[in-house]
Amino acid sequence: MAETAIDYGAVFKALPGMVALLTPELVYADVNEEFVRVSGRSREQLVGKYLFDVFPDNPNDPAATGMRNLEASLYRVLATGERDAMALQRYDVEDPERPGEWQKRYWSPVNAPLLGSDGKVVLILHRVEEVTELIRARGGSPGNRGSRARTLEAELYTRARELQELNERLRQAHSREREVALALQAAMxxxxxxxxxxxxxxxxxxxxxxxxxxxxxxxxxxxxxxxxxxxxxxxxxxxxxxxxxxxxxxxxxxxxxxxxxxxxxxxxxxxxxxxxxxxxxxxxxxxxxxxxxxxxxxxxxxxxxxxxxxxxxxxxxxxxxxxxxxxxxxxxxxxxxxxxxxxxxxxxxxxxxxxxxxxxxxxxxxxxxxxxxxxxxxxxxxxxxxxxxxxxxxxxxxxxxxxxxxxxxxxx
Structure with a gap:
């Protein structure tokens, strides 16, 4: 049987999950069809656009941190050249058909580097699983699904906030140690x-x-x-x-x-x-x-x-x-x-x-x-x-x- 070349461009487009390719400047280089479908944005609204211009944090929620957490993950990938899997994130998405109205969504992202011949990150593969419906479905029977879903959602949101606060305290502690160590080194x-x-x-x-x-x-x-x-x-x-x-x-x-x-x-x-x-x-x-x-x-x-x-x-x-x-x-x-x-x-x-x-x-x-x-x-x-x-x-x-x-x- 003759060996057939694989059309990886077609494979990328047909992948069943949401996948995007980002440049080191966090600009969409390409997106697959599932990303277009689930995000509710056209390719023209995505490719060539800065990620956080397309998907900013909800300005009506001062506590919103999902996009900031995503940005931190992407910069970790650029700095380390290693994959970064994020915890479950809530970040709202503006309804493309109703500007100013925001939809509450839950996502599970993984960001992986694509390295060039010089070992530097040339693209980031940004894969996202939307789990909003899964969280809502965990509410139980139709009669009490709404209240249980809201309870589960609140618990998940609370745990996520607690984890973010802990990570921030650890980051600040590491930052203080870093500053002291650098000052000590400079003196020596x-x-x-x-x-x-x-x-x-x-x-x-x-x-x-x-x-x-x-x-x-x-x-x-x-x-x-x-x-x-x-x-x-x-x-x-x-x-x-x-x-x-x-x-x-x-x-x-x-x-x-x-x-x-x-x-x-x-x-x-x-x-x-x-x-x-x-x-x-x-x-x-x-x-x-x-x-x-x-x-x-x-x-x-x-x-x-x-x-x-x-x-x-x-x-x-x-x-x-x-x-x-x-x-x-x-x-x-x-x-x-x-x-x-x-x-x-x-x-x-x-x-x-x-x-x-x-x-x-x-x-x-x-x-x-x-x-x-x-x-x-x-x-x-x-x-x-x-x-x-x-x-x-x-x-x-x-x-x-x-x-x-x-x-x-x-x-x-």
């Missing part, structure tokens, strides 16, 4: 400055939402013995105040160790032993470089961290990945870590970063490394401050990343 990280005679730029971008924030750090130190500097970056697994506290301890320890160590490998050896006795330092990573500016020599070592990038003056990019080892606390009895060397000519640029800059869900890390190399090569003529802003603009998703990001750029 070094201020942007020039190291010796070398311009440097540092950036920190917190993750979207209250989670996965405040575990990233960077450091620049003046090393003894000639024109020598140390540049390091690290990442603590975790979030919030605990991660910020662990981050501060590890950064300070590596900064101190770098000033007395023979090289970056020995500095990470010391840091690994220290991390072994710190709660919350499990699986923490770090990369550090010692730069001898007189000899134009970089010595580096990495503990489970993405490799630094050296952008040579001629545009060639070199990933410093010849001395990569396990995360800081990976071994009960640490063994000496590897280190490697590379040379550079004046005008080169050294870039260290954390994984929030390059990693995307459902995407191989090599794609993110390739994007970083291309951006650095193309914009290498910019000064470090401008280059840092350009790299963040080109590599981070428009709505922000789901992991925090640290970036440090030094012109050699």
């Amino acid at each position: 990280l070094p201020a942007p400055r020039q190291v010796r005679n070398h311009p440097a730029a540092v950036r920190y971008r917190p993750a979207v939402g209250a989670l996965n924030v405040c575990g990233d750090w960077y450091d620049l130190v003046d090393l003894v013995g000639g024109d020598r500097i140390g540049v390091a970056v690290g990442d603590v697994v975790g979030h919030g105040l605990e991660a910020a506290g662990v981050m501060g301890q590890l950064r300070s320890a590596l900064s101190a160790a770098s000033r007395v160590a023979d090289g970056p490998a020995q500095a990470l050896d010391v840091l690994g032993r220290y991390a072994h006795v710190i709660d919350g330092a499990e699986s923490a990573t770090a990369a550090t470089t010692f730069i001898d500016c007189d000899r134009h020599l970089i010595t580096y070592s990495s503990a489970g961290h993405p490799p630094p990038v050296l952008v040579h003056a001629d545009g060639r990019t070199e990933f410093l990945d010849q001395a990569t080892d396990t995360p800081l606390d990976a071994r009960p009895d640490p063994i000496p870590r590897p280190q490697a060397e590379t040379t550079y000519a004046p005008g080169a640029t050294l870039v260290l970063y954390t994984d929030g800059l390059i990693e995307r869900r459902h995407e191989d890390i090599d794609k993110g490394l390739g994007r970083l190399a291309d951006a650095l090569r193309h914009h290498r003529g910019q000064d470090p401050e401008a280059l840092a802003d350009t790299v963040l603009s080109e590599l981070l998703p428009p709505g922000g990343a789901t992991d925090d990001t640290a970036l440090i750029i030094v012109r050699l």
